[in-house]
Amino acid sequence: MPQAVPQLQKIELIQHPTAAETANIDALDGLIILLPATVSHKSRPAFPYSERLYRRLPEARSGKTCSPVYVELPNARGTGVALGFVEATASTFELLSLCRKLAARVLEHNPVAVGFMSPQLEGALAGRSAEAAVAALYAACFAPPRHKSEPADRCKLKTLTLYGLRHTLDFSRTLAAAEGNALARWLTMLPANRLTPATYRSQLAALAKREGWKFGFLDEKKLRARKAGAFLAVAQGSDSRDAGIAHLSYTPAKIAKDKRAVALVGKGICYDTGGVNLKSAKSMFGMHGDMQGSAVALGTLLALTRLRAPFRVDCWLAIARNQIGPGAYTQNDLVTASNGVSIEIVHTDAEGRMVLADTLAIATGEKPGLLLDYATLTGSCITALGTRYSGAFCNRAQLIRPVIEAGRASGERVWPFPVDADYDEALESTVADVKQCIIDSEADHILAARFLARFVDKAVAWVHVDLAAGEHKGGLAHVPTDVTGFGVRFSLNLLLEQELALT
Numbered sequence: 317m318p319q320a321v322p323q324l325q326k327i328e329l330i331q332h333p334t335a336a337e338t339a340n341i342d343a344l345d346g347l348i349i350l351l352p353a354t355v356s357h358k359s360r361p362a363f364p365y366s367e368r369l370y371r372r373l374p375e376a377r378s379g380k381t382c383s384p385v386y387v388e389l390p391n392a393r394g395t396g397v398a399l400g401f402v403e404a405t406a407s408t409f410e411l412l413s414l415c416r417k418l419a420a421r422v423l424e425h426n427p428v429a430v431g432f433m434s435p436q437l438e439g440a441l442a443g444r445s446a447e448a449a450v451a452a453l454y455a456a457c458f459a460p461p462r463h464k465s466e467p468a469d470r471c472k473l474k475t476l477t478l479y480g481l482r483h484t485l486d487f488s489r490t491l492a493a494a495e496g497n498a499l500a501r502w503l504t505m506l507p508a509n510r511l512t513p514a515t516y517r518s519q520l521a522a523l524a525k526r527e528g529w530k531f532g533f534l535d536e537k538k539l540r541a542r543k544a545g546a547f548l549a550v551a552q553g554s555d556s557r558d559a560g561i562a563h564l565s566y567t568p569a570k571i572a573k574d575k576r577a578v579a580l581v582g583k584g585i586c587y588d589t590g591g592v593n594l595k596s597a598k599s600m601f602g603m604h605g606d607m608q609g610s611a612v613a614l615g616t617l618l619a620l621t622r623l624r625a626p627f628r629v630d631c632w633l634a635i636a637r638n639q640i641g642p643g644a645y646t647q648n649d650l651v652t653a654s655n656g657v658s659i660e661i662v663h664t665d666a667e668g669r670m671v672l673a674d675t676l677a678i679a680t681g682e683k684p685g686l687l688l689d690y691a692t693l694t695g696s697c698i699t700a701l702g703t704r705y706s707g708a709f710c711n712r713a714q715l716i717r718p719v720i721e722a723g724r725a726s727g728e729r730v731w732p733f734p735v736d737a738d739y740d741e742a743l744e745s746t747v748a749d750v751k752q753c754i755i756d757s758e759a760d761h762i763l764a765a766r767f768l769a770r771f772v773d774k775a776v777a778w779v780h781v782d783l784a785a786g787e788h789k790g791g792l793a794h795v796p797t798d799v800t801g802f803g804v805r806f807s808l809n810l811l812l813e814q815e816l817a818l819t
């Protein structure tokens with residue numbers, strides 16, 4: 317039996333309209349305080365223990381951003397206070413990153429009761445700071461899969477009290493994103509012998525039952541009937557016949573009139589050896605994470621379900637392994653995808669675009685209003701952006717601005733790349749409709765997007781996300797683990813906040 321998906325840590329969120337008094341702070345194990353970076357020494361706000369904290373700050377820092385400070389208070393609990401400074405112009409990414417660092421300090425002693433306050437932060441900035449603190453604490457309490465014989469120290473955090481907020485804030489989206497992100501990270505961290513296509517399929521069936529989603533699985537036999545030759549070319553290298561396209565769908569009790577269905581597609585390569593064009597040990601290490609795109613699509617589906625999104629969501633996950641074996645596909649093979657496009661194989665390590673080709677063709681066949689796909693697809697996207705941003709590719713110019721804005725507002729930053737048609741010249745084949753890729757990987761992230769475009773109905777608005785930020789050493793934004801589960805917060809903002817022109 318596969319390991320059951322763990323539930324999100326239950327933390328009671330208490331919103332306290334008034335400022336914290338000494339007795340409140342004395343009842344806390346940990347406290348995060350955010351102060352404006354530019355407040356002069358004299359006008360710093362007074363609150364319980366503030367003098368003690370300020371004594372730890374260098375005097376002549378007014379007008380400059382100070383480094384975070386950690387102090388244990390001289391009260392019975394020895395309340396651990398992490399103090400950080402916020403610029404008035406701080407971006408969501410900056411707030412999340414600061415709160416990740418402060419949360420790590422406060423959680424070092426495994427507290428049960430933690431508080432948050434931001435005296436002197438005004439209006440929207442106060443709300444955004446509180447949101448970042450909540451997101452960071454939830455992200456930090458995530459328990460990764462672990463196989464050590466010694467039990468891990470579970471996060472004991474039970475209550476998070478937010479002091480001095482003038483208005484009650486709605487954290488439902490933050491919590492939904494935290495749950496989706498935790499699911500995505502947990503699945504991505506499972507090694508390939510714990511998450512095979514077969515066990516992944518049973519995990520999905522169990523989740524679908526728990527969440528009330530419709531669940532279907534196009535196995536290899538069904539995919540053969542649909543002539544999905546691109547997907548099957550990859551699957552045939554494996555000695556088990558367990559690959560396929562999972563289809564999970566959420567239908568709201570009431571669909572808003574103007575809302576069209578959203579399709580989420582994810583690359584779910586449970587292990588990527590590179591195939592016959594085998595990767596080196598260094599490049600192959602960690603390749604159990606090559607299914608992160610599918611986990612992010614699933615995490616987004618879960619978050620949208622929690623938020624009772626007023627539109628239908630179809631999630632299509634391309635689940636397979638890219639193995640070597642007697643049946644494995646090879647360079648110069650010719651295969652035909654389910655939409656009739658023939659492909660000349662150039663490099664067997666470009667398997668992601670192969671399984672996605674048929675998955676995108678099948679997903680667009682249902683005519684969604686928007687198609688969003690996620691994949692740890694190309695090294696060249698990482699070369700271009702590093703691992704702090706993910707790349708985006710849109711088939712509508714009107715989508716570019718909302719995609720950038722959703723990245724900025726959510727703190728999961730994405731940046732668009734060009735997708736001009738003349739890039740196709742590189743993919744012209746003398747023997748098939750299109751080349752899978754080119755042997756020199758110049759602009760491979762753009763070529764991959766141009767290749768995938770051959771399988772997306774032009775009538776469907778489409779955003780392809782190349783998850784360069786799926787793994788970032790030391791964590792990224794609010795997430796403290798190397799595996800970031802990047803994309804759930806971004807997607808929620810894009811789908812729920814941005815005005816999308818879907819025609």
Ligand SMILES: [Zn+2]
Nearest residue numbers: 588665666667
């Ligand atoms: Zn690969």
